[in-house]
Amino acid sequence: xxxxxxxxxxxxxxxxxxxxxxxxxxxxxxxxxxxxxxxxxxxxxxxxxxxxxxxxxxxxxxxxxxxxxxxxxxxxxxxxxxxxxxxxxxxxxxxxxxxxxxxxxxxxxxxxxxxxxxxxxxxxxxxxxxxxxxxxxxxxxxxxxxxxxxxxxxxxxxxxxxxxxxxxxxxxxxxxxxxxxxxxxxxxxxxxxxxxxxxxxxxxxxxxxxxxxxxxxxxxxxxxxxxxxxxxxxxxxxxxxxxxxxxxxxxxxxxxxxxxxxxxxxxxxxxxxxxxxxxxxxxxxxxxxxxxxxxxxxxxxxxxxxxxxxxxxxxxxxxxxxxxxxxxxxxxxxxxxxxxxxxxxxxxxx
Amino acid sequence: xxxxxxxxxxxxxxxxxxxxxxxxxxxxxxxxxxxxxxxxxxxxxxxxxxxxxxxxxxxxxxxxxxxxxxxxxxxxxxxxxxxxxxxxxxxxxxxxxxxxxxxxxxxxxxxxxxxxxxxxxxxxxxxxxxxxxxxxxxxxxxxxxxxxxxxxxxxxxxxxxxxxxxxxxxxxxxxxxxxxxxxxxxxxxxxxxxxxxxxxxxxxxxxxxxxxxxxxxxxxxxxxxxxxxxxxxxxxxxxxxxxxxxxxxxxxxxxxxxxxxxxxxxxxxxxxxxxxxxxxxxxxxxxxxxxxxxxxxxxxxxxxxxxxxxxxxxxxxxxxxxxxxxxxxxxxxxxxxxxxxxxxxxxxxxxxxxxxxxxxxxxxxxxxxxxxxxxxxxxxxxxxxxxxxxxxxxxxxxxxxxxxxxxxxxxxxxxxxxxxxxxxxxxxxxxxxxxxxxxxxxxxxxxxxxxxxxxxxxxxxxxxxxxxxxxxxxxxxxxxxxxxxxxxxxxxxxxxxxxxxxxxxxxxxxxxxxxxxxxxxxxxxxxxxxxx
Numbered sequence: 001x002x003x004x005x006x007x008x009x010x011x012x013x014x015x016x017x018x019x020x021x022x023x024x025x026x027x028x029x030x031x032x033x034x035x036x037x038x039x040x041x042x043x044x045x046x047x048x049x050x051x052x053x054x055x056x057x058x059x060x061x062x063x064x065x066x067x068x069x070x071x072x073x074x075x076x077x078x079x080x081x082x083x084x085x086x087x088x089x090x091x092x093x094x095x096x097x098x099x100x101x102x103x104x105x106x107x108x109x110x111x112x113x114x115x116x117x118x119x120x121x122x123x124x125x126x127x128x129x130x131x132x133x134x135x136x137x138x139x140x141x142x143x144x145x146x147x148x149x150x151x152x153x154x155x156x157x158x159x160x161x162x163x164x165x166x167x168x169x170x171x172x173x174x175x176x177x178x179x180x181x182x183x184x185x186x187x188x189x190x191x192x193x194x195x196x197x198x199x200x201x202x203x204x205x206x207x208x209x210x211x212x213x214x215x216x217x218x219x220x221x222x223x224x225x226x227x228x229x230x231x232x233x234x235x236x237x238x239x240x241x242x243x244x245x246x247x248x249x250x251x252x253x254x255x256x257x258x259x260x261x262x263x264x265x266x267x268x269x270x271x272x273x274x275x276x277x278x279x280x281x282x283x284x285x286x287x288x289x290x291x292x293x294x295x296x297x298x299x300x301x302x303x304x305x306x307x308x309x310x311x312x313x314x315x316x317x318x319x320x321x322x323x324x325x326x327x328x329x330x331x332x333x334x335x336x337x338x339x340x341x342x343x344x345x346x347x348x349x350x
Numbered sequence: 351x352x353x354x355x356x357x358x359x360x361x362x363x364x365x366x367x368x369x370x371x372x373x374x375x376x377x378x379x380x381x382x383x384x385x386x387x388x389x390x391x392x393x394x395x396x397x398x399x400x401x402x403x404x405x406x407x408x409x410x411x412x413x414x415x416x417x418x419x420x421x422x423x424x425x426x427x428x429x430x431x432x433x434x435x436x437x438x439x440x441x442x443x444x445x446x447x448x449x450x451x452x453x454x455x456x457x458x459x460x461x462x463x464x465x466x467x468x469x470x471x472x473x474x475x476x477x478x479x480x481x482x483x484x485x486x487x488x489x490x491x492x493x494x495x496x497x498x499x500x501x502x503x504x505x506x507x508x509x510x511x512x513x514x515x516x517x518x519x520x521x522x523x524x525x526x527x528x529x530x531x532x533x534x535x536x537x538x539x540x541x542x543x544x545x546x547x548x549x550x551x552x553x554x555x556x557x558x559x560x561x562x563x564x565x566x567x568x569x570x571x572x573x574x575x576x577x578x579x580x581x582x583x584x585x586x587x588x589x590x591x592x593x594x595x596x597x598x599x600x601x602x603x604x605x606x607x608x609x610x611x612x613x614x615x616x617x618x619x620x621x622x623x624x625x626x627x628x629x630x631x632x633x634x635x636x637x638x639x640x641x642x643x644x645x646x647x648x649x650x651x652x653x654x655x656x657x658x659x660x661x662x663x664x665x666x667x668x669x670x671x672x673x674x675x676x677x678x679x680x681x682x683x684x685x686x687x688x689x690x691x692x693x694x695x696x697x698x699x700x701x702x703x704x705x706x707x708x709x710x711x712x713x714x715x716x717x718x719x720x721x722x723x724x725x726x727x728x729x730x731x732x733x734x735x736x737x738x739x740x741x742x743x744x745x746x747x748x749x750x751x752x753x754x755x756x757x758x759x760x761x762x763x764x765x766x767x768x769x770x771x772x773x774x775x776x777x778x779x780x781x782x783x784x785x786x787x788x789x790x791x792x793x794x795x796x797x798x799x800x801x802x803x804x805x806x807x808x809x810x811x812x813x814x815x816x817x818x819x820x821x822x823x824x825x826x827x828x829x830x831x832x833x834x835x836x837x838x839x840x841x842x843x844x845x846x847x848x849x850x851x852x853x854x855x856x857x858x859x860x861x862x863x864x865x866x867x868x869x870x871x872x873x874x875x876x877x878x879x880x881x882x
Contacts, residue, residue, distance in 0.1 A: 030756075030758060031755075031756055031757075031758025031759040031762070032758055032759070032761070032762040033758065034762075035757065035758065035761040035762065035765075036757075036758065037393075037468075038394070038468055039393070039394030039395060039468050039469070039471070040776075040777070040789075040797070041394070041471040041472060041785075041789065041796075042394075042468065042471055042796075043471060043796055044765070044796055046471070047765070049465075053523070078528075078529070081386060082386065082387075082533075082549055082550065083386070083387050083389075083392070083522055083529065083530075083533050084529040084533060084549075085528070085529060088529070148585050148586075148589075151585070151586065151589045152589065155589055155590075155593045155595070156589050156592045156593045158593075159592070159593040159594050160592065160593075160613075182593065184595060185586060185589045185590050185593055185595060186579070186581050186586050186589075186590050186595070187551075187552075187579055188551075288582060288583050289583055289585075289586055290586065291579070291580070291581045291582060291583065291586055293548075293550065293551040297550075297582065298550070300582065301383075301550065301582065304727065304756070304758075305758075306756075306758040
């Protein structure tokens with residue numbers, strides 16, 4: 001087991017080095033930050049001096065070496081754009097992203113499992129077919145389109161209500177009622193500071209701001225989990241032990257939830273674990289659409305400015321999150337499933 | 351939920367120390383990008399200057415027509431060819447209550463001249479700034495400088511005592527790996543003071559009730575609180591305006607203007623900016639790098655440049671590409687800038703036949719090929735302008751390959767002079783033509799990638815920098831513009847027209863330097879509320 005862990009750790013370090021190299025190489029092609037850092041009337045000499053100060057003139061291997069050495073100490077330098085240490089900036093933006101991801105993951109898991117079980121049990125009902133059709137939209141529409149549609153539907157439309165013209169047809173809501181359901185279109189709302197962590201989960205305003213981006217970010221994973229649970233349910237419901245369970249006269253509820261659902265959850269947890277990693281790393285688009293002040297937004301802003309320190313730090317961090325999640329999953333598997341360990345031992349002998 | 355809102359609002363009101371009960375005029379606004387720093391001298395960039403000059407003040411303001419008017423200085427005059435005397439306003443206090451004196455002015459200008467200041471190039475003619483008495487300052491220049499007052503309108507005055515206390519006597523440089531105190535804090539005399547600043551997320555400013563100018567022509571606004579939240583995505587920024595979450599958008603997307611105009615609660619203001627968009631051609635080198643013509647440089651022939659000038663249909667660009675938001679130009683300088691004349695700015699009418707004839711006369715009856723470098727994230731519709739130009743030049747046989755890239759890749763090409771043909775825009779913060787000649791036309795100008803070199807124009811540029819007599823100086827500028835236009839150094843396209851979108855209840859003049867002045871902003875009392 002120890003050898004297995006050490007082996008995986010070494011692989012992880014290798015992956016991190018490669019990602020660092022790629023991040024570094026990309027940053028050399030993104031363009032020249034100097035023009036964004038000085039006014040248009042700066043002289044050639046000023047620009048050259050600044051380039052030297054930043055070490056942009058050094059040979060690439062020297063720059064890379066410095067980048068790795070500093071990065072190992074957690075020092076990614078100072079942002080060209082915001083003039084603050086990158087590590088501080090990321091630490092400040094991390095809570096916003098993590099809270100958004102948490103909410104999105106809960107929505108995706110809850111909605112996905114409930115919907116999957118429902119459609120799996122009543123696969124021929126009209127309602128199930130409707131859910132499946134709608135879920136196709138969730139998989140196929142790009143995130144930013146979903147986000148903008150939600151903003152339009154829940155932030156802009158309710159506010160452009162004209163008295164006498166009702167949004168929900170026969171429900172005959174007054175404009176005041178429509179206005180009350182309007183949701184904010186951007187930002188994080190009121191936050192509460194808990195030490196170095198800022199939380200939007202403790203204020204009503206914070207929750208209202210979370211609804212639209214949370215749904216947007218979760219939708220793809222919700223449909224993914226929904227479809228996964230459904231097909232697993234259909235699979236499991238056909239197996240012999242379910243038939244035996246029914247033959248023993250167990251209630252529907254015990255069979256469906258006690259036996260069937262439990263057995264569908266193993267692959268679901270695997271997928272969900274990996275998807276959470278991708279939610280953290282790729283919440284960029286949702287954050288941009290909703291001006292959500294997380295790491296993804298910071299990254300997008302830094303790309304346009306050619307703010308190399310933030311870009312590289314973000315890429316390395318995204319890779320680190322994936323590496324950690326994969327490493328944990330690998331080790332957990334090995335702990336749970338002895339076959340994995342013996343398989344490895346087997347291949348080592350061969 | 352209402353209770354929640356009430357409690358939070360109350361908490362904020364108490365935190366800000368504002369008198370409770372009274373209704374606050376809050377102006378909530380947004381733009382694409384936040385100010386880069388609250389240090390007023392570290393960065394010379396539009397949104398950053400705009401923010402810092404709301405909290406701080408310069409010696410001189412520009413009024414709604416971009417004319418100079420007193421701010422911290424009451425009067426200013428040249429007492430000899432190399433000395434400008436500024437008499438300062440008395441009784442002004444900083445936000446912490448301390449008194450503003452000549453010491454602060456001397457300190458701020460010296461700070462703005464330090465190597466790590468991004469403003470030092472606009473002050474490079476200043477040899478010394480001297481305090482004469484508490485309310486008199488002398489600016490001694492290296493050579494006579496008639497436009498010094500024009501060059502200092504973006505230089506903020508900060509508190510000397512505060513800077514010393516917080517160890518920010520120098521603007522931050524990049525060798526320093528720490529965040530300095532001035533990145534997020536400031537101490538100025540301006541009409542608004544910082545309550546809270548969370549860069550890139552939210553900035554809250556409160557009215558400085560002690561500001562000297564509220565009852566003068568420089569002020570007049572009634573805003574108590576400004577809440578700024580940058581929104582990067584165009585569609586989201588528009589949605590926030592349409593849903594009433596914000597009251598003012600500095601940079602509404604051009605394609606959404608019609609929709610905003612149709613909204614009964616919103617309005618759009620438009621004005622020609624001090625920024626001109628134009629094309630430059632490398633006419634100095636012997637052979638172009640990116641052309642099928644070898645051994646000679648077609649751009650070196652004035653007839654070729656004239657032909658290209660005739661091929662471009664500026665009205666079509668205005669109508670189709672810019673959706674009306676441009677003023678076709680004949681000059682690389684906009685109205686309101688000293689030296690501008692309507693007559694020279696008359697745009698060339700497109701004439702394909704005349705252009706073809708000129709091209710044939712120049713020895714290129716079949717045309718030639720070239721490459722156009724274009725930014726795609728700097729000016730309004732920049733890439734689309736270039737696409738239109740490519741099509742128009744194609745009609746006279748000039749085959750253009752378009753290379754549009756991010757500004758981070760485009761501008762270095764111009765500075766390294768690694769481009770034969772490029773699009774550029776130029777704004778004129780001093781509102782004087784010298785700034786244009788100095789950077790774009792004189793042979794050593796840092797943004798002159800055309801290789802154009804004229805001893806006469808170089809001399810005119812140097813002379814206008816030092817000529818004190820306004821009439822003589824304007825004659826020099828006129829002569830320089832005539833030559834620049836006759837030589838077809840650049841192909842002017844248009845002056846950019848900017849638009850601001852805001853709620854109808856907000857009354858704030860649009861300014862051609864694209865810097866909102868909240869000291870003017872008025873919010874009309876809300877009508878009796880029907881909704882919520």
